[in-house]
Amino acid sequence: MTPRDPALGLRILARLLAYPDAGLRGDLADLRAALAADEAIPAARRAELEALVATLANGDPLDSEAEYVRTFDQGRATSLHLFEHVHGDSRERGPAMIDLARTYEQAGLRLAPGELPDYLPAVLEFASTQPPREARAFLGEIAHLLNALFSALLQRGSAYACVLGALLELAGETAQAAPVAPDEPVERELGGTAGLRRLFLQRSGAGGRGAAGSLRRHRRFRPGKTWSGFSGSHSMNALDTFLFGLYPYICLSVFLLGSLIRFDRDQYTWKSDSSQLLRAGQLKLGSNLFHVGVLFLFGGHFAGMLTPHSLYSPFIDAGTKQVLAMAAGGIAGLLAFVGVTILLFRRLGDPRIRANSKTGDIAVLVLFWLQLVLGLASIPASAQHLDGGTMLVLAEWAQRIVTFRGGAAELVAGVGWIFKAHLVLGMSIFLIFPFTRLAHVWSGFGTVAYLVRPYQVVRSRRLNVPAGGPGRPGASV
Structure with a gap:
């Protein structure tokens, strides 16, 4: 007898494993x-699943959510996050997340905001887009x-x-209770994180039914009601979409075009407007502290955010x-x-300097002060997850923005607010760049041209003057 297609069963089970909020209760x-209607799941197991559905439908919603x-x-x-069972909090987990997200994307699927790629309901939906034989083989390989x-x-x-029993039976396996040590990673046959990633990559290239349009047709139990972890038709939060999908391009456009227009029209305003003549103290x-620190930070962010993980992963892992x-x-x-604190105190505390300061001069220092506070505050937040996962997500966002690839906003929708605020304020600095004294930074980069310019011819007043001095006969004047 030919095994039945597990696709519908996988999507049902994926939905049942989702958080029992009002959306799920509306789908019960x-x-x-x-x-x-699904005959791929054995009848006895279907009865247990129907009992679970009845419990969710008739029970107190708060009790269901707490449970x-x-x-x-x-x-x-x-x-329900598979990498928890493969390597726990290993540093390999972050790169694996990025790889799986790319695998889903190649199959025409996009994760919903805040969803992690190794989340079992998302994995099951991915499997449901594969041919029946491939889907069963995949489930069999993660059966343990x-x-x-x-x-x-x-x-x-x-x-x-x-x-979970139904999942095992869809894979052709037998659900058998076995002792499992609490909170211990389960590595065994997959060979760790790399092995699980390899399974996803193999399955995604196996000629599956993973086109985005196909998934959108099957992702709904009711027309117009999304129930999946994937966001092929997910309605993104409007603020996230604007701040992390559109705002970056607004800032970059103003930064580049505004700088070009200012250089063309107002070259005499292209200067640092130093206040050293008014008061040299503390400046x-x-x-020096500000410029050394900021230049180092700019170079580090530029290289760290825009260098693909695949280029440095052979030499250093994401956690390190x-x-x-x-x-x-x-x-x-x-x-x-x-x-910047010294500079801000000096500009606001000295009456002469403050009287000669433009609004933009003070605004720039305040923005940098706040940005540095956010950046330093993000270090303790980053220390809570040293696997490099959030860092890779932010880098992938930046790389998608500069390469004009979609899905950037969805990537960062689930990261912490402090990282989001740091991104938005950083982009805002680029937005105001052409209208402030920051424009002189371009001149700093322009000095690189000195390395390739022709030699300067310098004439000396002492040229051809004999050793005895100009008073001697025949001396050149």
């Missing part, structure tokens, strides 16, 4: 109907992970155990790179922060 009637959090968000043994989850849920007496220390960036960036950030 359609889930029940889909379960009744879900207790089950899946408190402890690694029952985590699914069985570890099944066993942990069974030991806890969770009703969600039937979902030397503050300016993040630690180095935190240490070096922290030192440079402190230097720049002390410097």
Whole structure:
């Protein structure tokens, strides 16, 4: 007998593993109907799944949500993030996340904001877009992970155990309870994170049914109601879409065109407007600290954000790179922060300097002060996850922006607010760049031309003057 297509069953199970919010509760009637129509899942297991649907439909919503959090968000043994079971908090996890996200994208799928690629419901939807044989083989190769989850849920007496049991049976495996050490990574046959990534890459190139249009047709139980973790038709938060999808291009356009127009029309305003003549005190220390720190930070951000992970991964892993960036960036950030604080105090505290300051002069210093505060504050936030995952997400966002690839806003929608604020303020500095004294920075980069310019011919007043001096007969004047 030919095995039935598991695609619908995989999408049903993916939805049942989602957080039981109002959206899921609104889909339960359609889930029940889909379960009744799907013959790929054995009848006995379908009965258990229908009981789970009934529990979610009839139970108190707050109790259901609390139970879900207790089950899946408190402890690694029952985590729905597969890399938790492969390598825990290993530094390899961050690069693996990026690779999986790219694999989904190549298959025509995009993750919803805040969704991680190794989230089991997302993995199941990806598998549902593959041909039946490939989908079953894929599930079979991660069966030991699914069985570890099944066993942990069974030991806890969770009703969600039937979902994992159904997954194993769709893969042609038998769900068997096995002892699983709590919060221990399960590596075994996959050979760690790299092995799991390899499975995804192999499956994505296997001629699957993963076109975005195909997925959008099957992702809904009701017309107009999205239930998937993927965002092929997901309605992005409007603010995120603007700030991280459109605003970067507005800032870059104003930065480049504004600088060009100012250089063409107002060359005499292209200067640093130094206030050294008014008061030299504190300027030397503050300016040197600020410029050294900011130039180091600019170079580090430029290289770190725009260098593809594949170029440096043979030499350094993402976690180590993040630690180095935190240490070096922290030192440079402190230097720049002390410097800009001195400069701001000097400009606001000296009546003569303040009277001769433009609004833009003060605004620039205030923006840099706030940006450095945010950057330094992001270091403790980064220390909470040293696998390099967030760093890689932010780098991928920047690379998509400069290469005009889609999906950039969705990538950063789920990162912490402090990183978002740091990005927005940094882009805003580029936005005001052409209208302030910052334009003189272009001249600094222009000095590179001195390395290739022709030699200057310099005439000396002492040229051809004999050793005895001009008073001697025959001496040149």
